[in-house]
Amino acid sequence: MSGEVNYSNIRYSNDCLKLINDTFQKFLDVDSFNYQIELKKSLEKIGLFFDVDRIYIYYFSKDPTFMKIECQWNKKDISPKREIYEEEVVYALPWLIREIKNNDFVAINNTKKFPDEAVFEAEAFLKEGIESSLIVPLKSENKLIGFVGYESLSKPITWEEDQISILRDISKAFSYTRVRIAREEAYESTLSGQAILLNNSESQIWALSNVTSYATVNEAHAKFFGKKKSDLEYQDLYDIFDIDTANKFSTNNWELFQKNELSERELQVKNWKGENRLLKIKSKPQRDERGNIKYLICTADDITEQRLAERLLSKAKEQAEAANIAKSQFLANMSHEIRTPMNGIFGFLELLQSTNLSLEQKEFIREAKSASEVLLHIINDILDFSKIEARKLTMENIAFSLRNTIEDAVSLLAPKAAEKGLELYTMIKEGVPEEVVGDPSRLKQILNNLISNAVKFTESGEIFVTVDCLKEENEIAVLSFEVKDTGIGIRSEHINTIFQYFSQADASTTRKYGGTGLGLAISNELVKMMGGKICVESILGEGSTFKFDVRLKIAKGVSQQKFAFEKFQDVNILIVDDNDNNRKIVSSYLQGVGLEVFEAKDAASAITTIISNANTKNKINVAIIDYQMQDMSGYELAATLKTIPFAKDTKLILLTSMNQKGDGKVAKEYGFSSYLGKPVRRQDLLGCIAIVLGLKKEDEEEHRLITKHMVKKVKNQLKPKILLVEDNEMNRKIVISILKCHDMTCDVAENGREALKAVSEKDYDVVFMDCQMPVMDGYECTSKIRLLEGDKKHTTIIAMTANAMKGDSQKCIAAGMDDYISKPINFDTMFKMIEENTKERGLVTDYNNIIDNNIDYLIESTGFERDDAKEILEEYIKCLPNLLEDIKQAIDNNDFNKLAGVTHELKGSSGSLRIISIYELAIKLEVAALKQETDECARLFAKIKDLLH
Numbered sequence: 001m002s003g004e005v006n007y008s009n010i011r012y013s014n015d016c017l018k019l020i021n022d023t024f025q026k027f028l029d030v031d032s033f034n035y036q037i038e039l040k041k042s043l044e045k046i047g048l049f050f051d052v053d054r055i056y057i058y059y060f061s062k063d064p065t066f067m068k069i070e071c072q073w074n075k076k077d078i079s080p081k082r083e084i085y086e087e088e089v090v091y092a093l094p095w096l097i098r099e100i101k102n103n104d105f106v107a108i109n110n111t112k113k114f115p116d117e118a119v120f121e122a123e124a125f126l127k128e129g130i131e132s133s134l135i136v137p138l139k140s141e142n143k144l145i146g147f148v149g150y151e152s153l154s155k156p157i158t159w160e161e162d163q164i165s166i167l168r169d170i171s172k173a174f175s176y177t178r179v180r181i182a183r184e185e186a187y188e189s190t191l192s193g194q195a196i197l198l199n200n201s202e203s204q205i206w207a208l209s210n211v212t213s214y215a216t217v218n219e220a221h222a223k224f225f226g227k228k229k230s231d232l233e234y235q236d237l238y239d240i241f242d243i244d245t246a247n248k249f250s251t252n253n254w255e256l257f258q259k260n261e262l263s264e265r266e267l268q269v270k271n272w273k274g275e276n277r278l279l280k281i282k283s284k285p286q287r288d289e290r291g292n293i294k295y296l297i298c299t300a301d302d303i304t305e306q307r308l309a310e311r312l313l314s315k316a317k318e319q320a321e322a323a324n325i326a327k328s329q330f331l332a333n334m335s336h337e338i339r340t341p342m343n344g345i346f347g348f349l350e351l352l353q354s355t356n357l358s359l360e361q362k363e364f365i366r367e368a369k370s371a372s373e374v375l376l377h378i379i380n381d382i383l384d385f386s387k388i389e390a391r392k393l394t395m396e397n398i399a400f401s402l403r404n405t406i407e408d409a410v411s412l413l414a415p416k417a418a419e420k421g422l423e424l425y426t427m428i429k430e431g432v433p434e435e436v437v438g439d440p441s442r443l444k445q446i447l448n449n450l451i452s453n454a455v456k457f458t459e460s461g462e463i464f465v466t467v468d469c470l471k472e473e474n475e476i477a478v479l480s481f482e483v484k485d486t487g488i489g490i491r492s493e494h495i496n497t498i499f500q501y502f503s504q505a506d507a508s509t510t511r512k513y514g515g516t517g518l519g520l521a522i523s524n525e526l527v528k529m530m531g532g533k534i535c536v537e538s539i540l541g542e543g544s545t546f547k548f549d550v551r552l553k554i555a556k557g558v559s560q561q562k563f564a565f566e567k568f569q570d571v572n573i574l575i576v577d578d579n580d581n582n583r584k585i586v587s588s589y590l591q592g593v594g595l596e597v598f599e600a601k602d603a604a605s606a607i608t609t610i611i612s613n614a615n616t617k618n619k620i621n622v623a624i625i626d627y628q629m630q631d632m633s634g635y636e637l638a639a640t641l642k643t644i645p646f647a648k649d650t651k652l653i654l655l656t657s658m659n660q661k662g663d664g665k666v667a668k669e670y671g672f673s674s675y676l677g678k679p680v681r682r683q684d685l686l687g688c689i690a691i692v693l694g695l696k697k698e699d700e701e702e703h704r705l706i707t708k709h710m711v712k713k714v715k716n717q718l719k720p721k722i723l724l725v726e727d728n729e730m731n732r733k734i735v736i737s738i739l740k741c742h743d744m745t746c747d748v749a750e751n752g753r754e755a756l757k758a759v760s761e762k763d764y765d766v767v768f769m770d771c772q773m774p775v776m777d778g779y780e781c782t783s784k785i786r787l788l789e790g791d792k793k794h795t796t797i798i799a800m801t802a803n804a805m806k807g808d809s810q811k812c813i814a815a816g817m818d819d820y821i822s823k824p825i826n827f828d829t830m831f832k833m834i835e836e837n838t839k840e841r842g843l844v845t846d847y848n849n850i851i852d853n854n855i856d857y858l859i860e861s862t863g864f865e866r867d868d869a870k871e872i873l874e875e876y877i878k879c880l881p882n883l884l885e886d887i888k889q890a891i892d893n894n895d896f897n898k899l900a901g902v903t904h905e906l907k908g909s910s911g912s913l914r915i916i917s918i919y920e921l922a923i924k925l926e927v928a929a930l931k932q933e934t935d936e937c938a939r940l941f942a943k944i945k946d947l948l949h
């Protein structure tokens with residue numbers, strides 16, 4: 001190569017060594033700030049020393065397919081390698097890069113001698129006018145990070161081994177320095193990042209090297225004490241703070257060091273202003289390799305304001321709770337206060353009604369009663385609403401008969417439906433459990449609300465109540481209820497709002513019907529509490545169907561049926577009714593108990609069915625006949641059947657609607673064995689069939705089922721022994737007067753103490769007990785009565801409570817009461833309770849033989865008409881059971897005064913009615929009583945009883 005410079009004479013001269021030394025020396029401590037300047041200076045020195053035209057250093061980018069010039073130098077009059085410093089693609093010179101990667105250096109002495117594959121390199125070198133080039137790879141930890149190029153543009157250079165070796169050594173200084181600077185920069189940026197975090201943190205941070213010495217702190221901690229970081233770092237607490245603060249901290253630190261684990265505590269210290277501040281300190285030990293605590297790292301937040309806010313909040317909560325308790329107490333009181341005068345209104349209206357009044361006055365009273373009922377309903381709704389709002393509404397959990405509850409709810413509204421000419425059906429499907437555990441009164445309330453709405457919003461047609469059991473799971477029954485009507489319906493845009501409080505579908509139409517708009521919202525809440533949902537489907541003008549489901553536990557161990565239905569095997573029943581739904585329901589009640597059911601749509605087909613089956617195994621045993629049918633009334637059909645020889649033994653049961661109820665006597669005359677009012681209860685129906693077939697005795701309970709009115713009559717003859725415990729004079733007056741209207745009396749106690757005395761002296765059938773009374777309240781009195789009675793006796797005690805609040809019923813039951821009746825008293829319920837609890841005292845005897853045996857003599861001796869004589873004897877019979885009971889008790893108690901008195905009464909009435917046999921014995925008994933002859937009294941009484949049987 002012509003004009004090539006030979007460097008072989010250049011040895012490791014002093015100058016050369018100095019150059020290497022200087023370069024390394026410079027780079028040893030150059031910082032990032034001076035790095036570029038020093039690098040450029042070094043490149044110049046090296047360039048001049050080795051007489052090259054330019055030197056450049058490339059480093060690869062993070063993405064190694066790119067590289068960028070870090071620094072370059074060129075001689076005067078020589079153009080720089082690159083005009084601008086920007087990223088270049090590495091593989092623009094593929095051969096060269098490959099060579100650099102694989103070798104310690106690439107020396108290009110003559111650019112015209114590039115190998116064939118270095119096409120791009122040859123072209124590039126030619127274009128740049130490069131004569132010779134030495135390229136040295138730059139490495140860090142054996143990884144190629146860039147390269148340095150030494151170039152000659154003015155003359156060719158033949159690169160000698162020593163020269164290459166020197167330049168390779170010097171190049172190492174570049175890569176080392178580059179790596180060091182990069183590391184230092186990264187470290188600094190980390191440090192400054194941490195410093196930013198530490199010193200700008202709102203939380204205080206510090207490290208302790210021992211109990212009383214700081215290692216380091218952040219700005220926030222220093223600022224808290226009005227100091228600089230440096231005032232605290234590596235200082236002793238006692239040198240920095242006042243003795244009090246230092247003591248507090250050191251005690252705290254001591255405990256934290258002792259704990260030797262992550263911990264959290266609160267410390268009150270004074271800040272720079274002298275204010276007491278509450279710090280929440282979290283501490284964590286930092287350990288050395290041997291596990292000893294090196295530093296205790298603490299962070300703290302000032303929670304003074306937060307704690308204050310918490311205190312205020314908790315105080316506010318306490319106040320709110322107190323207000324809530326006061327509110328519910330107010331509710332309880334209000335409930336009590338409103339119900340007491342309501343009781344007066346109801347009671348006196350009832351009494352007023354039984355006095356001699358003109359028709360107009362009676363009508364006014366009827367209106368006043370109905371307005372009071374509406375008012376009571378509204379009060380109850382508002383109380384429920386307030387209870388729900390105050391989250392005070394709770395559910396009872398008692399076992400109850402589901403069927404009875406449903407049937408009670410339906411029966412309650414049956415008269416209203418009948419009044420409007422609406423058919424009301426109940427269908428309790430097969431599989432619905434008999435007994436469940438839950439809150440029967442709340443379930444009844446939902447049903448009442450839906451059925452009364454259905455009655456209210458329906459002008460004609462029918463209301464269908466269906467109950468089904470959707471599934472049974474883990475002893476929980478999911479029950480679905482449906483109340484379907486053919487009423488005015490609800491517009492689709494109102495469907496979603498009617499379950500909200502105070503919401504009525506259409507103010508203009510519903511105004512006509514009245515109401516508060518609370519019923520459905522309360523029902524919705526109650527259904528939710530029973531684990532279900534309520535919804536409605538409706539078509540305007542066609543009707544609505546409200547559906548809800550509830551989850552109730554199935555009661556265990558309750559006898560589902562008292563009567564053995566096997567006895568119904570081979571019994572054939574005919575249902576005669578022109579109403580398809582009625583037939584369907586009655587037949588569903590009869591199926592599943594072994595009965596064979598036939599149906600007839602009208603009287604004509606009933607007669608055909610009875611006759612055609614007469615001499616077969618399908619002989620109709622019982623025909624259940626509806627009172628009103630299109631072709632013939634129930635009575636006419638019965639009369640007809642009695643004239644047909646084949647039908648004579650078929651027992652007949654009459655089904656009457658609510659408003660035709662009561663004429664049992666007429667029904668009997670037409671040949672019916674029994675009659676039942678609609679909507680009929682399944683249990684009543686089955687019991688009635690069993691009795692008319694003679695499969696079951698008319699025991700006490702069945703009396704109630706089959707001929708309620710008859711039983712009521714008999715029971716009314718037995719004067720119930722009632723004790724009324726009531727401190728309020730008005731309430732006493734009402735109850736006494738109402739009882740009097742029903743020909744009953746009661747003893748009175750004005751407080752618990754008097755009641756206790758009365759109960760210990762006399763056997764009562766039922767005690768009506770007010771709860772809140774002076775001297776001794778109803779709860780205490782009941783507990784004491786129960787103690788007194790022990791296992792020997794159990795007097796029925798019924799609470800009369802004006803508090804309709806949560807827990808009242810439980811409180812009554814817990815005190816030992818048997819049931820409760822809320823004020824204002826529903827007198828029907830009260831009489832039902834009296835009737836159910838009046839003991840028959842073994843004296844229910846058929847005294848009709850007395851009439852038969854004595855009527856003729858009475859007529860003969862007095863000249864009475866037969867009817868009058870019969871009536872008088874009937875009156876006498878009515879009094880007999882009580883008289884006999886009183887005599888028995890007087891004998892048992894050796895109470896001769898009383899015995900003489902009642903016997904005298906018996907003697908008088910028997911004498912007047914010419915019942916000589918009893919009259920004579922009564923005279924003897926009175927004498928024996930006056931002589932106090934116990935045995936003789938007992939003997940005579942037994943004789944009287946014999947006579948009566």
Ligand code: ADP
Nearest residue numbers: 453454457498504505510515516517518519520
């Ligand atoms: P209200 O005391 O007004 O009856 P509810 O909450 O029981 O209050 O009912 C809210 C509204 O829903 C009623 O005012 C009426 O507009 C509508 N609604 C409820 N039941 C029926 C129904 N069976 N047929 C038509 N509309 C009904």
